[in-house]
Amino acid sequence: MKITILGAGPGGYVAAIRAAQLGAEVTVIEESEVGGTCLNWGCIPTKTLIASADVLHKIKNAHNYGLELEGTVSPNIQKIVERKNRVVDTQVKGIRGLFKSWGIRLIEGRGVIERPHKIQVALKDGSNEEIESEGIIIATGSRPAVIPGFRFDGTRILSSDHAVNPGSVPKSLIIIGAGVIGCEFAFIYKEFGADVTMVEMMPHAVSSEDDEISQVLERELKKKKIALMANTRVEKAVITGKGISVQLSDGKTVEAEKVLVSVGRAVNSKDIGLESAGVNTGPKGEIMVDCRMQTNIGGIYAVGDVTGGIMLAHLASREGIVAAENAMGGNARVNYDVIPSAIFTSPEIGSVGLRERQAAEKGITYNVGRFQFRALGKAHAMGEIAGMFKIISEEGTDKILGAHIIGPHASDLVHEIAVAMEKGLTVKDIARTIHAHPTLAEGVMEAAEDVHDAAIHCPKKEGKRRDTEPAGSA
Numbered sequence: 493m494k495i496t497i498l499g500a501g502p503g504g505y506v507a508a509i510r511a512a513q514l515g516a517e518v519t520v521i522e523e524s525e526v527g528g529t530c531l532n533w534g535c536i537p538t539k540t541l542i543a544s545a546d547v548l549h550k551i552k553n554a555h556n557y558g559l560e561l562e563g564t565v566s567p568n569i570q571k572i573v574e575r576k577n578r579v580v581d582t583q584v585k586g587i588r589g590l591f592k593s594w595g596i597r598l599i600e601g602r603g604v605i606e607r608p609h610k611i612q613v614a615l616k617d618g619s620n621e622e623i624e625s626e627g628i629i630i631a632t633g634s635r636p637a638v639i640p641g642f643r644f645d646g647t648r649i650l651s652s653d654h655a656v657n658p659g660s661v662p663k664s665l666i667i668i669g670a671g672v673i674g675c676e677f678a679f680i681y682k683e684f685g686a687d688v689t690m691v692e693m694m695p696h697a698v699s700s701e702d703d704e705i706s707q708v709l710e711r712e713l714k715k716k717k718i719a720l721m722a723n724t725r726v727e728k729a730v731i732t733g734k735g736i737s738v739q740l741s742d743g744k745t746v747e748a749e750k751v752l753v754s755v756g757r758a759v760n761s762k763d764i765g766l767e768s769a770g771v772n773t774g775p776k777g778e779i780m781v782d783c784r785m786q787t788n789i790g791g792i793y794a795v796g797d798v799t800g801g802i803m804l805a806h807l808a809s810r811e812g813i814v815a816a817e818n819a820m821g822g823n824a825r826v827n828y829d830v831i832p833s834a835i836f837t838s839p840e841i842g843s844v845g846l847r848e849r850q851a852a853e854k855g856i857t858y859n860v861g862r863f864q865f866r867a868l869g870k871a872h873a874m875g876e877i878a879g880m881f882k883i884i885s886e887e888g889t890d891k892i893l894g895a896h897i898i899g900p901h902a903s904d905l906v907h908e909i910a911v912a913m914e915k916g917l918t919v920k921d922i923a924r925t926i927h928a929h930p931t932l933a934e935g936v937m938e939a940a941e942d943v944h945d946a947a948i949h950c951p952k953k954e955g956k957r958r959d960t961e962p963a964g965s966a
Contacts (some may be wrong), residue, residue, distance in 0.1 A: 495819055496521065496611055496625035498603045498764060501528020502805040503796030504631030505587050507812030511629075512594035514820045519623060520596060521603035521613055526587045527580075528633050529797075530805040536583060537656035538676055540576040542836050545683035549838070556875055567684045569658055576656070599623075605630075605765030608789050612765075627791050627819035630771075630779060631812060632764060634757035634797035641728050642668065642753050648736045649729065650752045652677070661685050664748035666738055668726050670697040672835050674754035675709065678718050679838045689719040689746055691726055691738070698835060702847040702896040704882060709837060709898060712878060716838070721746075759798045774800055783825045785815035793819055807831055832910040834903035839879045842906030845894030845913060848884055857887040861919070861943030863935045863950065865899040870930040876900040881939035883909065883919060890918035895939075901932055908936055919943045 495511045497504045500522035512518045525532050544567065551565045591598050601615040603623075611623045636651035638644065644651045652673050661684045667674045670692035682688045690697070690713075696706040697713060697720055713720050725741035735749040761777040772780045772788045778800025785793045793815035796808030807826075814824040835841035851858045866877040879899025885892055895909040912922055922940040927933050941947040 493517065493627065493820060494519070494625045495627040495629065495816070496603075496623055497629045497631055498605075498611075499528060499631035499633055499796075499798075500526040500587070500598070501631055501633045501796060501808065502530045503633070503808030503812040504528065504629065505591075505812075506809040507629050507631060507795060507816040508596050509590060509594055510813045510816040511627075511820060512596050514816065516627075516816075516820060518594070518596045519599060519625070520591070521599045521601060521611070521623075523600075523602045525584060526591070526598065527584055528631075529635075530808075531583050531587075532580060533653045533656055535805050536580055537576050538652075538673075538680070539836055540579045541572065541656065541680050542676065544572045544575065545680050546838070549683055553875075567661065569661055569684070573657060604763065605769040605771075605792075608769055608791055628793070629785075629812070629815050629819060630764065630787075630792065630794040630798060631796050631808070632760040632798045633808075634759050634803060636753070637756045637758045639668070639726070639753060639755055642726070642751065644753070648731055648750055650750055652752070652754055655681075655752050662735075662749035663687060664735070664750075665689070666691065666736070666746055666748040666751045667754055668738075668751060669754035669756070670694075670720060670722070671700065671754065671756070672698060674752070675713075675837050676835065677752060677754065678713070679716065682716055682718050683838075687748075689721065689748065691721045691724050691740065691746070693723070693725045695722055697722070698837075698841065701835070701841060701843060702882060702894075703849060704880070705841055705843070705896045705898045708878070708880060709839075709841065712837075712839060757797060757803055759800055761798050776800060784818045784823070785811050785826070786818065791819070802828075802831060802833075804831065804833060827914065830910055830913045832906050834906070836903065839876065839899045840902040842897045842902035842904070843895070844906055844910045845892065846884060847894060847896070848882075851884055851893055856893065858893060859885050859887050859919075859943050861885070861939045861941065861947070863939040863942055863947060865932075865935060867938070867949045868930070868932060868935055870932050870934070871900065873930065874900060881905075881935040883922075883936075883939045883943055885919040885943050890920055890943075892917070892919055892922075895936075897935075899932070899935075905933060905936060908933065 493516050495516040496519045497508050500520050508518050508520045601613045603611045603613045613621045646654050664687040667690045670690045678688050727739045730737045737747045759777050779794040781794050795811035795815050797803045817824040832844040861883045863881040865871040865879040871877045882896045884894045892913050919940045927937040938947045
């Protein structure tokens with residue numbers, strides 16, 4: 493069976509490999525580079541910059557660990573970017589190597605669906621190629637969203653694509669949007685020496701997260717002297733001799749050398765032949781799919797950002813696997829109830845499942861367990877005590893509804909709870925599981941115990957008593 497995939501990002505290239513594993517003859521059409529936004533301009537570049545910022549922070553604070561250093565340390569942006577590029581290039585070569593291993597054909601060009609089962613490709617050399625395919629998977633991703641009056645120029649007004657390739661660190665930076673991407677860049681550029689101001693229209697930073705997690709992050713932003721102007725909209729940008737002036741909805745004006753616009757992403761669904769193929773789209777151009785990633789047209793699937801859902805690389809990869817399996821005759825589905833997410837701020841954030849406000853909105857009677865990083869010996873040994881663990885469970889069934897962690901290695905720690913949720917385990921199942929000491933993962937166990945007021949390293953809560961069935965019982 494022939495399967496053709498538009499886009500080689502984390503949705504497309506993973507779909508290609510799974511289809512090839514299942515015996516398909518696979519062709520991938522990519523206009524730019526394999527790995528998509530995630531590898532080339534998003535996930536991997538930003539985490540590489542964050543790694544440099546983290547090392548810089550540790551060196552600056554070496555005296556807190558009893559270490560004496562002579563001289564000064566400062567970021568060399570050119571070398572930092574060079575290192576980032578080497579990391580990206582290594583990963584790109586890895587994907588290309590996997591394609592070769594599985595016999596996947598990669599076409600460098602732009603594909604347009606002329607009708608179901610037929611794609612025209614404008615190749616980079618100026619020629620064209622027609623491809624007939626029994627199955628098509630659309631994985632064309634997304635791009636930085638633009639807001640009126642803030643057109644990207646790469647000099648004064650930057651997108652996230654520009655921000656991962658800085659020629660220099662601006663003395664001052666305004667970040668429009670305090671969501672995931674905006675907050676990650678705020679910590680990066682602040683550590684590199686920029687004076688950072690964030691403008692956010694929502695009441696809180698990372699407003700998609702649990703409210704308590706947002707509050708902790710805002711506290712850390714304040715500690716880092718990163719200014720946050722919440723409940724505020726930007727109205728207009730004016731280029732000045734020294735930089736850029738941004739007028740705000742409250743009548744105030746903020747000025748900086750540069751502005752980074754980080755207000756979300758727009759789907760890449762235009763000019764790829766959806767109309768010709770009869771594929772249904774939503775109001776923002778998102779491709780409409782069912783739980784099997786199937787569009788309204790038989791044999792055409794769509795995955796990842798272009799479907800307008802939660803824009804996470806790992807979710808796109810899972811959707812790619814599901815689409816490939818179904819294109820090959822399977823009946824796979826994605827479990828959207830258990831999707832872990834990670835935000836690489838300082839400290840990190842890891843989340844899975846319902847936020848507390850979502851549980852309340854659904855009318856669920858629930859319990860909450862909390863545990864602070866500062867109560868962990870390992871956190872003190874590391875010198876990183878900011879943050880908390882939070883687990884939400886359904887009262888009566890003890891079913892895990894969600895978990896939220898902010899602190900060191902939160903992006904890794906959250907997966908223990910994701911596995912528990914996927915397998916239908918209860919909070920008490922986590923609490924009864926012995927966790928090694930001293931580790932950060934002990935905080936997961938203690939938060940689970942605290943759901944039933946049985947955490948060993950939490951002070952006694954007035955007016956509460958231990959659960960009638962101890963969490964540690966057999």
